[in-house]
Amino acid sequence: MSLLRSGAPEGAQEKEELPEPDFLRLPQPGQCFSARAARLRQLAQNSAQPQFLRFCAHLAQAQQQTLEEFPAVPLPDADVLAQLDGKLPPLPAHLYARAPAWLEALRHLAQRMQTHAPQGSRAALAALARARAERLETYADWVLHGARGERAAGELDEICAAVLAGALQVYWTRMVTDLARRIPGALGRIRDATCCPCCGALPVTSVLRGAGQRYLHCALCGSQWHMERAKCSHCESTYGITYQAPQPADGRGQAPSVQVEVCSACRHYLKIVHAERDDTADALADDLATPTLDARLNEAGIRRRGVNLMRLCEGMPAVSRAA
Numbered sequence: 205m206s207l208l209r210s211g212a213p214e215g216a217q218e219k220e221e222l223p224e225p226d227f228l229r230l231p232q233p234g235q236c237f238s239a240r241a242a243r244l245r246q247l248a249q250n251s252a253q254p255q256f257l258r259f260c261a262h263l264a265q266a267q268q269q270t271l272e273e274f275p276a277v278p279l280p281d282a283d284v285l286a287q288l289d290g291k292l293p294p295l296p297a298h299l300y301a302r303a304p305a306w307l308e309a310l311r312h313l314a315q316r317m318q319t320h321a322p323q324g325s326r327a328a329l330a331a332l333a334r335a336r337a338e339r340l341e342t343y344a345d346w347v348l349h350g351a352r353g354e355r356a357a358g359e360l361d362e363i364c365a366a367v368l369a370g371a372l373q374v375y376w377t378r379m380v381t382d383l384a385r386r387i388p389g390a391l392g393r394i395r396d397a398t399c400c401p402c403c404g405a406l407p408v409t410s411v412l413r414g415a416g417q418r419y420l421h422c423a424l425c426g427s428q429w430h431m432e433r434a435k436c437s438h439c440e441s442t443y444g445i446t447y448q449a450p451q452p453a454d455g456r457g458q459a460p461s462v463q464v465e466v467c468s469a470c471r472h473y474l475k476i477v478h479a480e481r482d483d484t485a486d487a488l489a490d491d492l493a494t495p496t497l498d499a500r501l502n503e504a505g506i507r508r509r510g511v512n513l514m515r516l517c518e519g520m521p522a523v524s525r526a527a
């Protein structure tokens with residue numbers, strides 16, 4: 205029996221009479237990572253890889269603590285933002301000059317995670333916490349620009365890559381929420397609707413909210429931006445979009461919390477997380493918990509669009525790209 209079934213989009217459709225949805229939903233710094241940690245602990249209970257999900261739950265909880273301790277960081281001023289004119293996001297991941305504070309966040313995370321990491325990764329995490337700034341900045345460039353070949357060569361294992369990416373997530377989340385508070389109106393639409401309007405990173409998944417509103421969830425800063433349903437998040441085609449979901453073993457059961465949107469025009473896919481069915485669902489956590497969907501689509505030659513910084517692996521696109 206096939207794991208996947210095709211069909212019409214599930215969930216409510218967008219209705220013309222509904223009010224225009226907010227374009228941007230910013231991360232909630234008081235609970236964005238702790239809510240993810242809770243979801244990961246829940247998903248680990250029925251997972252084929254519970255240890256990895258529990259590790260990610262500990263990491264998300266440590267990210268929450270790190271975010272709450274994160275110092276104020278330099279931000280672009282209003283004059284710089286005015287020059288961008290919607291062509292670039294205000295905090296572009298691919299060219300932003302990172303403040304040293306992110307390195308301190310990384311060192312704290314690497315130390316905190318040593319007791320939760322698999323035995324084989326603890327020494328590597330300790331080395332990561334002690335590494336020189338230049339080395340860590342190079343690793344960050346690898347993560348943000350998608351140079352997984354070098355990482356696979358042995359310098360940064362899966363656990364260390366997740367911790368390093370976790371520090372970058374905390375840093376960008378801090379910047380986005382601080383910028384929104386300091387300069388109201390600084391964050392909004394940019395020319396490229398397929399990447400995050402705050403930092404330019406790719407989405408990890410779509411999140412479907414009430415009334416069929418679809419948001420793309422940024423893999424890096426955690427912002428969500430609105431994109432209408434039935435549109436490819438990669439090539440923006442509105443034709444040839446199909447939806448697939450895990451087939452319940454007995455053909456019945458609850459509707460799944462994760463679907464896949466496949467574009468036949470560019471042969472890319474992006475998962476859809478149904479937050480309107482389960483308000484504990486999380487864009488990153490629910491993606492991590494459904495690797496079988498990725499395996500089946502990759503077997504069919506359909507390329508993944510979403511990037512998950514907790515599990516950077518072959519086949520994922522770069523987190524961000526040059527403008």
Ligand SMILES: [Zn+2]
Nearest residue numbers: 400403422425
């Ligand atoms: Zn972003």
Ligand SMILES: [Zn+2]
Nearest residue numbers: 436439467470
């Ligand atoms: Zn497409």
